[in-house]
Amino acid sequence: xxxxxxxxxxxxxxxxxxxxxxxxxxxxxxxxxxxxxxxxxxxxxxxxxxxxxxxxxxxxxxxxxxxxxxxxxxxxxxxxxxxxxxxxxxxxxxxxxxxxxxxxxxxxxxxxxxxxxxxxxxxxxxxxxxxxxxxxxxxxxxxxxxxxxxxxxxxxxxxxxxxxxxxxxxxxxxxxxxxxxxxxxxxxxxxxxxxxxxxxxxxxxxxxxxxxxxxxxxxxxxxxxxxxxxxxxxxxxxxxxxxxxxxxxxxxxxxxxxxxxxxxxxxxxxxxxxxxxxxxxxxxxxxxxxxxxxxxxxxxxxxxxxxxxxxxxxxxxxxxxxxxxxxxxxxxxxxxxxxxxxxxxxxxxxxxxxxxxxxxxxxxxxxxxxxxxxx
Amino acid sequence: xxxxxxxxxxxxxxxxxxxxxxxxxxxxxxxxxxxxxxxxxxxxxxxxxxxxxxxxxxxxxxxxxxxxxxxxxxxxxxxxxxxxxxxxxxxxxxxxxxxxxxxxxxxxxxxxxxxxxxxxxxxxxxxxxxxxxxxxxxxxxxxxxxxxxxxxxxxxxxxxxxxxxxxxxxxxxxxxxxxxxxxxxxxxxxxxxxxxxxxxxxxxxxxx
Numbered sequence: 001x002x003x004x005x006x007x008x009x010x011x012x013x014x015x016x017x018x019x020x021x022x023x024x025x026x027x028x029x030x031x032x033x034x035x036x037x038x039x040x041x042x043x044x045x046x047x048x049x050x051x052x053x054x055x056x057x058x059x060x061x062x063x064x065x066x067x068x069x070x071x072x073x074x075x076x077x078x079x080x081x082x083x084x085x086x087x088x089x090x091x092x093x094x095x096x097x098x099x100x101x102x103x104x105x106x107x108x109x110x111x112x113x114x115x116x117x118x119x120x121x122x123x124x125x126x127x128x129x130x131x132x133x134x135x136x137x138x139x140x141x142x143x144x145x146x147x148x149x150x151x152x153x154x155x156x157x158x159x160x161x162x163x164x165x166x167x168x169x170x171x172x173x174x175x176x177x178x179x180x181x182x183x184x185x186x187x188x189x190x191x192x193x194x195x196x197x198x199x200x201x202x203x204x205x206x207x208x209x210x211x212x213x214x215x216x217x218x219x220x221x222x223x224x225x226x227x228x229x230x231x232x233x234x235x236x237x238x239x240x241x242x243x244x245x246x247x248x249x250x251x252x253x254x255x256x257x258x259x260x261x262x263x264x265x266x267x268x269x270x271x272x273x274x275x276x277x278x279x280x281x282x283x284x285x286x287x288x289x290x291x292x293x294x295x296x297x298x299x300x301x302x303x304x305x306x307x308x309x310x311x312x313x314x315x316x317x318x319x320x321x322x323x324x325x326x327x328x329x330x331x332x333x334x335x336x337x338x339x340x341x342x343x344x345x346x347x348x349x350x351x352x353x354x355x356x357x358x359x360x361x362x363x364x365x366x367x368x369x370x371x372x373x374x375x
Numbered sequence: 376x377x378x379x380x381x382x383x384x385x386x387x388x389x390x391x392x393x394x395x396x397x398x399x400x401x402x403x404x405x406x407x408x409x410x411x412x413x414x415x416x417x418x419x420x421x422x423x424x425x426x427x428x429x430x431x432x433x434x435x436x437x438x439x440x441x442x443x444x445x446x447x448x449x450x451x452x453x454x455x456x457x458x459x460x461x462x463x464x465x466x467x468x469x470x471x472x473x474x475x476x477x478x479x480x481x482x483x484x485x486x487x488x489x490x491x492x493x494x495x496x497x498x499x500x501x502x503x504x505x506x507x508x509x510x511x512x513x514x515x516x517x518x519x520x521x522x523x524x525x526x527x528x529x530x531x532x533x534x535x536x537x538x539x540x541x542x543x544x545x546x547x548x549x550x551x552x553x554x555x556x557x558x559x560x561x562x563x564x565x566x567x568x569x570x571x572x573x574x575x576x577x578x579x580x581x582x583x
Contacts, residue, residue, distance in 0.1 A: 137491030194498040197505060213495055232494075240485050240541040246493040263578065275512040278547065279504030285543035285575060286496045305570070312573060313566040319582055324560035335582050342577050345570070 037090060040097040040166035047191050050201065050210070051096055057207040058086050062268035074252045074260050076361055085261075089211075092218035094182030095145075097166045105148065108160035108175040116153050117364040121225030123150070140190045141213045143220035145181035146229040152176055153228075158366065178365035179229055180221045184214070197279040205276035208265045209283060216258040216287075219361075227359035230254055236295060240286075247290045250359040251350060259287035293349035301348050308348075312341045461520065468513050468523055472530040475506045481539045503544055511551065518558075528555050535568065546575045553581040 039051050064080030071077075077084055097103075152159035160173040161183065174181075189195055190210065197205040223230050227250070235247040248255045262284035266277055297305070315338045322330040350357055457465065480499040488497055514527045534540065534548035549565070549572060556563035565573055 138489055139491035140495045142494075189498075195501060197501070197508075216495065240482050240543065241493050242482075242486055244486070244490065244493050246490075273508075273512070274515050275505075275508030278508035278511050279501060281550070281579060282500055282504040282507065282543055282547050283496045284579075285546050286500055286541075288575060288578070289542055289571075309570050309573070312570075313564070316565045316573075317562060320556060320562040323557050323582070324562065331582070338577060338582070342574055345574060 037093065038095050038167050038170075040095070041168065042098050042101060042166055043096075043186075047098075047186075047188075050191060051186070053202075054207045054210050054214075055086070055089075057204065058082060058089065058211055061085065061265060062270070064264040064268060067264070070251075071260055071264075073358055074256050076252075080264060089214060089218050092180060092182055092221035093184055093214055095163060095167070096184050096186055097163070099139075099142070099185040099187045101165065103144075104162035106160045106162070106173065108158040108173060116156060117366065118225035118228070119153070121228075122154070123223075123226055123228050123231045138187065138189060139185075140187050140195060141217050142185045142187075143183070143217040143229075144185050145176065145183035146179040146220050148176045148183070149179045149181065150229060178363050179223060180363045180365075182218075182221050184217050197276050203273075203276060204269055204271045205273070205280055208262065208269060208272070208280060211265075212258045212262050212283065212287070215261045216254040219252075219254040219257045222361040222363050224360055224362055224364035227361070228364065230359060230361075233292065235290070236292065239292075240289060247292050249292050251291060251357045252359060252361060253291065255287045255290040259284055259291065262287065294351070297349070305345055305348055308341050308345050312338060312345075315341065457522065461522075464513075464517065464520070465522055465526065468510075468526060471506075471510060471513070472526065475503075475510060476530065476534060478506070479503055479534070479540055479544060482541050483539070485541055500541070500543065507544075507547060507551075514551075514555070524555060524559065528552060531555065535572075542569075542572060542575070546572050546579075550576050550579050550581045557582065 037052075037055055039048050041048075043051070059082050061082045063082070067077075067080045071080070075088065077088060148159045148161060159176045161176060161181075162172055163170050163174055163183070164172055190213070191201065193199075193201075195209075197203060197209055200206075219230050230248070230250065230253045232245045232254070233247050233249045235241040235244050237243075239247065241247065250256070262280055266272070266280050266284065269277070269280075272280065315334050319331060319334040319338065322334055480497075480503065484499060485493065485497060488499075492498070510527070510530070514524065517523050531548045531552035535545050535552055537545065545568075549568060553563060553565070553576065565576075
């Protein structure tokens with residue numbers, strides 16, 4: 001006699017057999033979620049809840065459409081769906097801690113190391129860029145993990161960090177073996193009314209804004225040699241932030257990543273109000289403008305750009321006329337033309353064949369299979 | 376019968392027939408008048424029917440028949456008087472727009488911020504984003520309110536034209552100005568704006 005609930009077990013068995021060809025996909029999915037996000041117990045309950053639910057919101061985000069090759073190159077992604085973005089962020093952001101508390105640092109092992117990856121190559125102006133953000137600095141978020149790694153690299157020591165006050169179950173001495181340690185400090189102002197879009201701070205647009213900050217910080221967990229940490233550059237004369245270390249000369253730096261995330265997320269955020277989208281658009285434009293173009297152009301390049309700009313003005317005028325006449329075919333043709341001219345200008349301003357434009361994003365790591373080899 | 380008597384009979388006969396003719400004519404005339412007045416006051420007036428048919432067959436003029444009277448009035452003479460509610464909405468919009476324009480941060484304001492404040496979007500720009508968002512919601516809420524739409528066009532153009540404003544704000548204003556131009560079937564010249572702004576706005580797809 002067949003037991004009464006046996007049919008359920010049979011159904012499960014059939015489902016398992018049917019899914020078996022996809023078990024590699026399931027395994028990848030499990031691996032993708034293997035790195036958990038840890039939110040410090042030192043956050044106020046509402047802050048902790050916001051940060052955790054932001055990650056939950058990311059999982060509900062619709063797939064990005066119209067992703068170009070350059071977009072893929074900017075973020076090292078393939079399809080731009082929620083699972084991929086979640087994976088991207090978790091690889092780079094692991095520990096979220098409040099900015100107000102100091103961390104206990106130490107050396108992991110007493111002796112200096114003989115070998116550190118890319119020892120001869122350090123990011124430019126490294127002396128000026130290692131500063132720990134504190135409560136007074138008003139930096140909304142800061143990736144201090146990469147700073148610890150860089151500090152250790154310069155000292156030829158492995159730095160250890162004690163995060164037990166934030167995560168009681170974690171091992172007391174956490175070795176910083178690469179920039180992807182993913183320790184992000186979050187300033188209390190990140191939750192303040194002025195840094196929200198809506199009054200509650202819980203609307204989809206608020207979440208996208210905070211997530212864009214995390215994606216920005218996530219990029220700082222990448223890089224090797226001179227690209228380590230994807231540090232920012234000084235903004236040129238005439239820029240909104242002239243003279244400040246608030247720009248990127250790379251096309252795949254933290255500002256480019258945040259800008260791409262915002263632009264694509266605005267397109268798929270159907271629950272965002274038009275009013276809230278204005279704030280997100282402004283945030284996108286602010287980030288996008290910090291991705292710098294070539295600083296010096298030849299007279300020939302300037303002339304070509306001027307010619308293309310002239311074409312752009314003509315196409316735009318014709319486009320308005322086509323829209324007024326409700327001529328959709330012509331409108332589409334002119335829109336393509338505009339984009340084509342725009343791409344040509346971009347190519348002159350930021351040549352895509354020069355490796356310096358897109359920095360190496362693979363993170364460097366210290367291998368320690370049989371203990372560290374010391375000097 | 377002598378000749379005098381014969382003449383008298385002749386005159387009598389002529390007068391008799393003349394009177395008879397006049398009488399018949401008068402009668403006919405009266406009958407005709409009566410028929411005409413009856414046909415005008417009849418409920419199923421054939422003349423009327425023809426008239427209305429003729430009106431329908433008149434070729435279309437510039438004024439479409441489908442339009443309602445208020446719409447036609449709007450077309451014929453520009454609306455000069457607004458309702459009390461419309462006036463209030465417009466005044467509120469104007470004030471809101473004016474307040475935002477005067478409170479927008481300048482490039483110089485951004486450059487004077489601390490290092491930490493410029494690492495991510497500064498709070499000043501987020502304030503601006505929220506304010507521009509409220510304004511945009513009004514523009515979307517009253518698409519048929521011509522005066523308000525015109526006011527918004529002027530506002531966005533002023534904002535996009537101001538060199539002192541940060542490029543991000545100018546770009547967003549220009550995107551909105553283009554959007555309104557597009558919606559109203561107007562040709563808007565982007566040539567005077569810096570190339571950087573033109574390239575940026577194209578990325579936001581205002582022509583879609």
